[in-house]
Amino acid sequence: MAEASRLRALLEALAARPGEPVPFDDLTAAVWPADPPGNPRAALRNLVQRLRRTEQVVTEPLGYRLVRRPPGPSQLPADLPDFVGRTRELRQALDSTANVLAITGPPGVGKTSFAVHLAHHLRAGFPDGQLHVNLRAFAPGEPVRPEQALARFLRALGAEQVPVDLAAQHELLAGLLHDRRVLFVIDNATRDLLGPLLPIAEPARVLVTSRENLPEHEQIRLGVFDEDEAHALLDNMRIEGGERDRAELIRLCANLPLALRIAGANLADRYLPEYVDELRGDDRLDALQIEGDAAVNATFDLSYRAQPVVAQRLFQLLAVIPGQDFGVGAATALLRQGAAEALGQLVEANLVQRSHDRYSLHDLLRIYAVHLGTDESARTRLLDYYLVNAEEAARTLNKEFFRLPLPPLPEDLPRHDLTTEAAAVAWLDAERANIVAAVEQAGPVPVTWLLADMLRGHFHFQAHHVEWFAAVRAGLRAAQQAGDEIAKAVMHGSLGLAHWSIGGQLTDAVEHYGKALAILREHRDERVLASLLINTGIVNWELGRLRVAADVLAEALEISPDNPAVLFNLGGVHLDLGPLSTSITHVTRALEIAEARDLLVGRILASNAIVEVLQLCGEHDRAEEFLAKADALRAAAPEGLVRRVPGLDSHAQLALVRGRLDDALVTATKALELAQEAHSAKDEGDGYDTLGEVHRARGEVDQAMHAHNEALAMSLKSGYLRGEVNALAGLAADHLAAGELTEALKLALQGRERARAGEMRVRGIRVLAVLARVYRELGDDRAADEAKQSGLVLVAETGCRFWEEELHRA
Structure with a gap:
């Protein structure tokens, strides 16, 4: 049976008793009905780990329990309540079975509205999620990059640890989408941005909107409304008037749905012939020509000028919003007064779109707002709003983290209540994309690196590595251009932490920490120096450079006792x-x-x-x-904090020492699974090592070898020397128990050399205890005595008594 079939059989067996633990033996029989593996528990555990990419499976004392999967995430914008027209195109789209369906056409014809309307029609067929991203390829500012878009999709689908590179992201996405029906809506794409996002395999489906022609995909090309569709839209909006005036309104709006909607909203209490005359007139703003159509520009002008002064001012200010959408807080910061009423007026006029508690501008209207004239002081104020609230969230979530001090900020900035972990995370989740976009666009000013620094703890603990690298690299560029040496050091330090946090990039981390320390030692900024010395010590510790780590941390202790x-x-x-x-x-x-x-x-x-x-x-x-x-x-x-600081491994080790082997097995298995759920390579390596020790104590040598091999692989992958030494000692003991003395000797000698290379003196005792026993079994008493004596010397020097009895027995 292929692995995909075994996964399906496992899922079916668990789903047959949802919410109940299914015994290990029953699951083994369901997955391997005819030919069970030699080590069924380990094989089942590995299969469950694969299944956890898409399902939540909980380990119980006697089996595994499947947690019923709730409905998938729904990120679709609200459907238009008065969607009209496009009957032929909608029928064509609903009949299509294409994996990727492109909705293309010129700006303003309603591509996004059509795609969202279509997605709402299709959503029942995609119960595992409907995901949406606006790539902003045609809006002012930088577009959303493919790796950022994929990171958002992965998090929405439940991934806690998102890779930075596209290839790894696609590999993870493929696993998460296995047998899941998810609908993706990718809005405002170009061929260059769309290409790296694909493929997204069936049964998932992708709807794309673009101004570009995309003949490589099945596509539906939208044009302007025909006369019947345009009249139907006016009817829906209850625009009354003579046929001639209505026809002239449609002509002046160039049959463009966006222009007609804005004109219709503006006609709610206007006389149609008078409005048509204004559209024909020459007294409009000429700030913008959209696709060469001045009449469409006139529609925007009249709607904008019909708004109250405060709403006009807010619309103009919204041009500085860097991301896809925004909240009332950002609008209030820009307006310097409550913005809810003005936002409501702009929504009524179809100049701003609302979805749930967030607002956005159509790309054409954003361009129009930019051409009305941007206010740099407003941009500064928006950045200050992000900064003051990011600092409040950081204090709540990571008060133990060092952060650069903020300059004085205006007292009248909107300040949210972010004093609880839930509120702080919710605000950062809502504004993170905007803040990263703002950092990338702000240039060589202090707020760029201050924002990047303020989100460091959030990026680290929530594993937002894609956004972290984007923000901190922008912060480093800004600091270099501004010539701020301390900021450069802090950004290098953040890059070091990012490389350490992502796992397996310890050498890169050391490089950036080295650059940071060189700057800080030259400028003697002890506020930042102590923080960077801690992180440098941690990385050197994990790399096995214990003397270097001890010296670096001792220096930090002198600065900050x-x-x-x-x-x-x-x-x-x-x-x-x-x-x-x-x-x-x-x-x-x-x-x-x-x-x-x-x-x-x-x-x-x-x-x-x-x-x-x-x-x-x-x-x-x-x-x-x-x-x-x-x-x-x-x-x-x-709960999120518990995942960051697991402690079940210590439970398992104590239960093992006390001889409570059943308790030790359950606890060690649970500790390993918590480490796997947290995607912590270090903790996973330690978890496998403890599990291997428990299996050997229970006489389950094959399972012990499997666990210790996994521990070794995890430790080598991440450069975790302590884990490598422990795993080699564990494997040597496993082979000794199996009577495979040659292999046991090879592994024990390898462990001794690795322990010596990193001055792992405490872990070296464990290796020497096993080595002494192997030599004794081989009949080499002299070598056994030497290993034993070396171990006892380390016991006396370190005070470690854990393996002392084993040494005396050797």
């Missing part, structure tokens, strides 16, 4: 380097400071670190006390 992040990470380095007494001193102090400052993340992390140190010291009773404290903190934390 009461910084819990410095203490926590310095304690972590000594967890590998030793002595453990130094580690426990630092992490205990980190916990005290985090408690005094009510830093929830810091308290959980420090408590978990103390648990790990105490376990290595052999103080298991005290370790369980601190683990209970960490559990209580985790139980009170928001």
Whole structure:
């Protein structure tokens, strides 16, 4: 049976009992009815991990449970309540079975309205989601890039970790779309922007709108309304008047749906012949010619000039909005007074479109607003609005993060209540695309790098890597052009964190941190220096450069002796380097400071670190006390925060030491799955290592080997040396248990060399304990004694007692 068939069989077996745990044996029988694998539990776990790309599957003590999938995301703009015409084209579109259907035509003919109307007709056939993006290819400013559009689609479909490059994004999208019916509406595309977004495989379907001809796809070409369609639109809008005047209105609007809608809205309380005379007149603004049609421009002019002064002013100011849509807050910031009433007037006049609680401008109207004259002070005010609220959100979400201080900002800027995590994330999710677009367009001014810096924590913890790289690279360019050395250092530091955060890019991270530190040491800005030293220490620690990491973090401690992040990470380095007494001193102090400052993340992390140190010291009773404290903190934390600071791995290790092997297996499996859901390569490697140790203790050597091989692969992929050393020690012990002494010796020697190369003195004890046992089984007592003695020396020097008994038995 092919893997796709096995996945389908697994899904069907789980779906047959939705919401209930299905026993492991029942699932194995359903997936492999005739020929089960030699290691069914591991094979089933791997298949479940594949299934989790598209489904939510929960691990229970006795089986797996499928969480019923709710309706997919719906991002479609609201349908026009008075959509008219296009009967032939709509029938053609509904009869089409093309994977990609292009709606093309000149500006203003209603391509977007048609595509949205069609999508609402089709949505019942695509229950797994209807996604929408406006690429803004024909609007002022920069268009949405393909990788940004794909990132939005991936997040909407549930991906928590979105790759940066297009190839990896497409690979992930293909997995998420497996057997899912999703409708994509890609608005205002060009051939160059559309190409990298495709292919999107069936059963998904794509609707595209473009001014360009796209003959490579099945397309429906829209033109202007015919006379009957134009009259039907006027009828729907209740525009009364003589046939001659109505015909002249249609002619003056060039049969263009957009112009007719704006004219119709403007005629709500006007006399038609008088309005037609004004359209013919020469007293209109001549700021813009749309496709050479001055009459259409006149429609815009008359509608704009019919608005109250405040609404006119707001419409003109909206030209500076950088992204696809905006909220009332941004409009209020621009207008310097409440904007809800003026927005309502512009919506009534069809000059602004509303969808839910967001507003947008048609590309032609945005161009028209630009030609009315942009106000640079308004652009500055909009950026200040983004900055002051981004700073409030950052304080709520990541108050432990260092951020560049803000300059004084106007007191009358709209300030949202972002004091809860939910409110802060919701505002950032709504405005993130606009803020990134604003950063990319702002140029060499401080707000560019300040906004990029303010969103660093949000980008990191929410894994918005595509937007992160776009914003911080724009911030770096701005700082370089402005000659601001400290800003350059902060942007290099943010790039370093981004490369570290995405996983497996530690060398790139070190490069950017090195550039940042060189600048900061030259300019002696200790505010920023301590923060960058912490991150540099973390990367060197994970790369196995423990002495470098310890020196860098010690320098940070001199600058900021009461910084819990410095203490926590310095304690972590000594967890590998030793002595453990130094580690426990630092992490205990980190916990005290985090408690005094009510830093929830810091308290959980420090408590978990103390648990790990105490376990290595052999103080298991005290370790369980601190683990209970960490559990209580985790139980009170928001769900998203819990995923960022998992601690179940420590539970599994303690249960293993205490001999509670069933409990250890369940907990280790759950810890691994949490790491996989969080897409943390480091935690996943550690999780596989612990699971391997549990399997071997249960006599399940084959499963132990599989888990340790996975741990090794994950650690090598991400450059995580501690994980590599642990996995090699685990594999050596597995092969020893299987009686495969030659392979065990090779792996143990390899682990010893890797531990020595990185000065992993604590983890080296684990390797030496296994190596001594392998030599003893091979009959080489002299080598066994040397390995044993080397391990006991490290025990005495580091204070690590965890493998001491194993060494004495060797």
